[in-house]
Amino acid sequence: FLPRVLQFSTAPRANTSRSYIYLRPFSTSSHLHSHPSPHSIGIQFIHSTRLHQKASRIRRRPLVAAMASTAEPSSSPYSASAPDVEILRSLRRLARDLAAADPPAPFLRAVFASVSRRARLLVAVFDDLLLLGAAVALPRSASLCLREVLLVLQRFKAVVADCSARSRMRLLLQSDEVAARVRELQHDLATLLDILPVGELGLADDVADLLTLASRQCRRRAPEAAAEQELKASVLALIQEVEREIVPERERLEAILEEVAINDPASCSQEIEILEREIGDRLAERWTSAMIALVGLLRYAKCVLFSAATPRPLDSKVEADDDDTEPLAPPPDFRCPISLDLMRDPVVSASGQTYDRESITRWFGAGKSTCPKTGQVLTNLELVPNKALKNLISRWCRENGVAMEGSEPGKPEPAPPVAANKAAVEAARMTASFLVKKLSASFSPGSDNRVVHEIRLLAKSGSESRAFIGEAGAVPLLVPLLNSEDAALQLNSVTALLNLSILDANKKRIMHADGAVAALCEVMGSGATWRAKENAAATVLSLSAVHTYRRRLGRNPLVIEKVVLLVRTGPPSTKKDALAALLCLSAERENVGKLVGAGAAEAALSAISEEETAAAVLASLAKRGGAEAIVNIDGAVAKLVAEMRRGTEWSRECAAAALVLLCRRAGAAAASQVLAINGVEWAIWELMGSGSERARRKAASLGRTCRRWAAANAAQNADCPTSTVSTATVAAS
Numbered sequence: 001f002l003p004r005v006l007q008f009s010t011a012p013r014a015n016t017s018r019s020y021i022y023l024r025p026f027s028t029s030s031h032l033h034s035h036p037s038p039h040s041i042g043i044q045f046i047h048s049t050r051l052h053q054k055a056s057r058i059r060r061r062p063l064v065a066a067m068a069s070t071a072e073p074s075s076s077p078y079s080a081s082a083p084d085v086e087i088l089r090s091l092r093r094l095a096r097d098l099a100a101a102d103p104p105a106p107f108l109r110a111v112f113a114s115v116s117r118r119a120r121l122l123v124a125v126f127d128d129l130l131l132l133g134a135a136v137a138l139p140r141s142a143s144l145c146l147r148e149v150l151l152v153l154q155r156f157k158a159v160v161a162d163c164s165a166r167s168r169m170r171l172l173l174q175s176d177e178v179a180a181r182v183r184e185l186q187h188d189l190a191t192l193l194d195i196l197p198v199g200e201l202g203l204a205d206d207v208a209d210l211l212t213l214a215s216r217q218c219r220r221r222a223p224e225a226a227a228e229q230e231l232k233a234s235v236l237a238l239i240q241e242v243e244r245e246i247v248p249e250r251e252r253l254e255a256i257l258e259e260v261a262i263n264d265p266a267s268c269s270q271e272i273e274i275l276e277r278e279i280g281d282r283l284a285e286r287w288t289s290a291m292i293a294l295v296g297l298l299r300y301a302k303c304v305l306f307s308a309a310t311p312r313p314l315d316s317k318v319e320a321d322d323d324d325t326e327p328l329a330p331p332p333d334f335r336c337p338i339s340l341d342l343m344r345d346p347v348v349s350a351s352g353q354t355y356d357r358e359s360i361t362r363w364f365g366a367g368k369s370t371c372p373k374t375g376q377v378l379t380n381l382e383l384v385p386n387k388a389l390k391n392l393i394s395r396w397c398r399e400n401g402v403a404m405e406g407s408e409p410g411k412p413e414p415a416p417p418v419a420a421n422k423a424a425v426e427a428a429r430m431t432a433s434f435l436v437k438k439l440s441a442s443f444s445p446g447s448d449n450r451v452v453h454e455i456r457l458l459a460k461s462g463s464e465s466r467a468f469i470g471e472a473g474a475v476p477l478l479v480p481l482l483n484s485e486d487a488a489l490q491l492n493s494v495t496a497l498l499n500l501s502i503l504d505a506n507k508k509r510i511m512h513a514d515g516a517v518a519a520l521c522e523v524m525g526s527g528a529t530w531r532a533k534e535n536a537a538a539t540v541l542s543l544s545a546v547h548t549y550r551r552r553l554g555r556n557p558l559v560i561e562k563v564v565l566l567v568r569t570g571p572p573s574t575k576k577d578a579l580a581a582l583l584c585l586s587a588e589r590e591n592v593g594k595l596v597g598a599g600a601a602e603a604a605l606s607a608i609s610e611e612e613t614a615a616a617v618l619a620s621l622a623k624r625g626g627a628e629a630i631v632n633i634d635g636a637v638a639k640l641v642a643e644m645r646r647g648t649e650w651s652r653e654c655a656a657a658a659l660v661l662l663c664r665r666a667g668a669a670a671a672s673q674v675l676a677i678n679g680v681e682w683a684i685w686e687l688m689g690s691g692s693e694r695a696r697r698k699a700a701s702l703g704r705t706c707r708r709w710a711a712a713n714a715a716q717n718a719d720c721p722t723s724t725v726s727t728a729t730v731a732a733s
Contacts, residue, residue: 084138085130087146092126094153095119104163105171106261107228111179114217115156118186121214122153128207139200145192152189159185167274168260169294172235173287175228183221190218231259239293243423247430253301262298265306272298281387289421296427299461303431303438303454334393337373338363339612339648342397346390347383351376354386366649366692425464432458432468439477452481452492459499466503475500475509475516482519482536487528494523494535501542510539511549517556524562534574537566537581544584554591560598567603572610579604579613586620596621596629601636608639612651615643619658627665630658637662637673644699645683653695656687660698663705671709674702 098119103112129138129146138146159181163171171178193215198208234256238248262268275295279288330342336356345357351371355363363372364381371378435458439451455474458465474496481493497516500506510516523536540559544550553559563585566578582600585591595601601621608614618640622630630636637659644655662670674680684706687699 084143084146087143087150088126088130091146091150091153092123092130094150094157095122095126098153098156098160099123101157101160104160104166105168106259107172107231108163108175108178110228111182112160114186115160115182118189118214118217119153119156121210121217125203125207125210125214128203129201132202139197142197142201145196149189149192149196152185152192155185156182156189167271167278167291168262169235169271169275169298170278170284170287170291172228172232172260173290174284175232186218190215193218231256235294236290239290239297239423242293242297242426242430243421245426248297248300250304254305257301257305262301265302268298268302268306272302277391292421293423293427296424296431299458300427300431300434303434330393330396334389334396343389343393346386346393348386349383350378350380354389357383362692363649366695428458428462428465429468432465432472432474436469436472436474436477439474448481448484449486449489449492452478452489452496456492456496456499459496463503466500466506470500470503470506470509475506475513479510479513479516479519482523485528487532490523490528491532491535494520494527494532494539498535498539498542501539504546507543507546507549511543511552517553517559521556521558521562524566530571530574533566533570534577537563537574537577541577541581541584544581547588550585550588551590554585554588554594557594557598560585560591560594560600564595564598564600564603567600567607575607576611576613579607579611579617583613583617583620586617586624589624592621592624592626596626601626601630602633605630605633605636605639608643608651608655609647612648612654615640615647615651615654615658619654619661622658622661622665627662627670631662631666631670631673637670638677641674641677641680641683644687645679649692649695652687653692653698656684656691656695656698656702660702660705663702663709668709668713671706675706675710680706 096119099116101112101116103109159178163178166174193211196211198211203211234252238252238256242248257263257268262271272295275291275298278284279291279295282288284291334342336343336346336359337353338355338359341356343354343356346354347357347360348354349360349371351374353371353373355372360372360383369378369381370376432455435451435455439448439455442448442451455469455478459469478493478497478500481489482497484490484493497510497520501510520536520539524533524540527533527536540553540563544553563578563581566574567582570578582595582604586595586600601618604614604617604621608618618630618636621627640655640659640662644652644659647655659670659674663674681703684699684703688696688703691699
């Protein structure tokens with residue numbers, strides 16, 4: 001149906017294998033006589049489907065991930081029925097944004113400067129079109145073409161946003177891909193500008209010239225950035241040198257970081273954090289090995305180049321001499337609905353509810369297939385990590401000085417998502433050696449605090465780092481700092497020891513260091529902050545994981561006294577770590593008598609409604625010789641029955657286990673108290689129906705024990721009528 005005056009020519013795009021259709025009109029008088037539109041040009045006669053086919057080739061190209069975050073609502077500017085005026089306004093806004101956008105990194109300045117220049121040309125064009133479009137409707141072909149231009153500009157904006165969100169080092173490694181993506185979008189834009197029916201739009205000549213200039217510039221191939229390639233080669237060469245155990249030169253390291261705009265401790269820490277997140281999310285599989293090496297290299301650079309900088313306030317924020325101040329409670333949305341604790345690894349179940357992985361895994365392990373919060377029967381038991389919430393929780397923890405270690409002391413550390421390579425290991429060794437040497441030569445508390453702060457962070461990064469720090473001799477240097485009057489230095493020192501103690505070899509170093517245990521007791525008793533006391537108790541817990549050290553710590557009355565004191569007087573987070581330490585110490589029968597004598601049972605009972613570990617402590621004490629002491633505590637049995645009825649799943653299980661042990665070890669003294677509590681039969685029955693497998697076994701055992709005792713007591717009362725009435729009444733009940 002197209003007139004024969006229009007000849008189609010296929011013009012290959014530069015640097016691509018695709019071809020595009022252009023229309024060339026021939027304005028001869030004979031043709032104009034037979035076709036009444038003398039000003040027609042090819043685009044006017046193109047069927048709309050052909051233009052959509054043209055646009056679809058552009059639209060099918062994959063968008064970057066940032067498109068989702070920068071895309072505007074699917075309302076007016078992007079819908080097929082959007083008015084032309086809205087399209088033009090969106091075009092002008094996007095062009096202005098691109099013209100004013102800063103390059104995401106210095107080494108990509110040339111690439112994004114070209115985008116900014118093209119956008120400035122288009123701003124003037126869209127301003128003129130907006131004036132015309134407000135008065136006269138645009139031709140349909142022009143309207144369709146401008147909508148495709150809008151999508152291309154949106155992709156430009158998405159590329160800028162995506163690059164700005166990446167780490168500088170990953171951006172450098174992927175700079176070739178970014179430049180290729182920008183070139184591809186520029187060619188798409190040039191193609192759309194070429195087929196735009198300029199003659200029908202009524203643009204002024206100078207504005208039409210701007211469109212032609214923008215199209216020509218978009219097609220121009222920019223020269224390769226030699227400086228960018230040289231910088232990338234320098235970084236990769238530096239990684240190879242570190243693999244060969246060659247210590248990087250300070251001047252060279254400083255020059256490279258200067259070129260990527262990492263010139264202070266804050267930007268260096270931020271770069272490390274973003275890189276680690278990108279490695280965990282596996283966003284660049286091709287460069288993962290280099291990114292892991294760069295994390296270690298940046299840690300080394302941070303210590304060597306920026307060691308004079310003060311630690312960030314959020315890491316060293318303490319409240320000295322304020323023992324009545326409790327740690328900030330996490331927001332309700334950050335708490336697990338099952339345990340009510342801060343979620344360390346939030347996951348989403350099939351019902352759409354978010355739980356901490358450990359709690360929901362324990363729930364499923366008990367044979368349940370329902371959602372704990374809604375009661376909905378789940379179609380599957382798959383768990384999806386909630387990375388967005390985890391990032392929010394991590395940010396809240398950093399801003400409020402709340403520790404969020406990925407693994408608890410005394411428990412095996414989870415395997416990292418990607419194993420460290422040789423360059424990262426050697427960089428960690430260099431960093432550890434540098435920091436320990438600097439600490440040994442330091443005589444200023446302020447300097448000590450900065451170095452210990454870095455040791456603390458490095459010890460948190462992985463097992464290799466902990467091993468290197470311990471081998472370099474950090475433990476004997478950290479122990480005296482536990483007695484420091486500087487609250488920040490004390491906190492950093494005890495936390496560094498806590499992080500180091502996760503490694504078994506470092507446990508030995510701490511236990512054999514002169515005065516280490518006494519210093520930890522001093523911090524638990526009179527530390528400057530609750531966080532320092534909490535971390536000292538967690539260190540005792542970590543050390544107690546080794547059987548030999550558990551006995552040694554239990555023989556030290558000061559350790560038991562201070563841990564019990566924290567259970568009685570500490571805030572919830574401190575109390576939780578202290579109870580965990582008590583639970584670990586009570587696993588040694590030799591320690592139980594000392595724990596009971598120090599009031600561990602009373603302290604656990606006082607916390608039984610707050611912390612689920614308290615019931616586990618009582619069960620452990622009852623199992624190893626403390627049953628009679630627990631039964632003799634006023635209200636102990638009643639509290640255990642109440643916990644069995646209303647506690648968390650694990651605390652109900654532990655409370656049932658404790659009651660079974662009390663009835664077996666203390667006999668009638670415990671059984672009579674259990675049966676005297678109203679509703680105990682219903683609590684046992686309910687636990688048998690809804691508890692975990694172990695809880696059901698313990699509840700059944702408790703029911704059998706109570707029935708046997710009641711039957712025996714009833715028979716005794718029948719043989720001896722003069723027996724007390726209360727006993728017969730209890731048996732009858």
